């Protein structure tokens with residue numbers, strides 16, 4: 230199973246805004262728009278590789294997604 234990170238924006242903001250106000254990263258299965266926490270994310274939201282997990286580029290991270298990701302991918306280390 231491969232994963233990627235997908236951005237959530239602040240309430241009312243859209244990834245189509247000129248400067249969308251980013252809120253938090255969620256983890257999703259590759260190509261999906263639902264976070265591991267169950268949150269529906271915008272298909273147009275920014276994504277990035279799960280390789281930045283536990284690095285500054287991957288923060289802030291949704292806590293529920295982080296806990297679920299750790300469970301599903303046991304080899305990753307806690308930040």
Ligand SMILES: [Zn+2]
Pocket residue numbers: 254255256264265266267268291292293294295
């Ligand atoms: Zn999440």
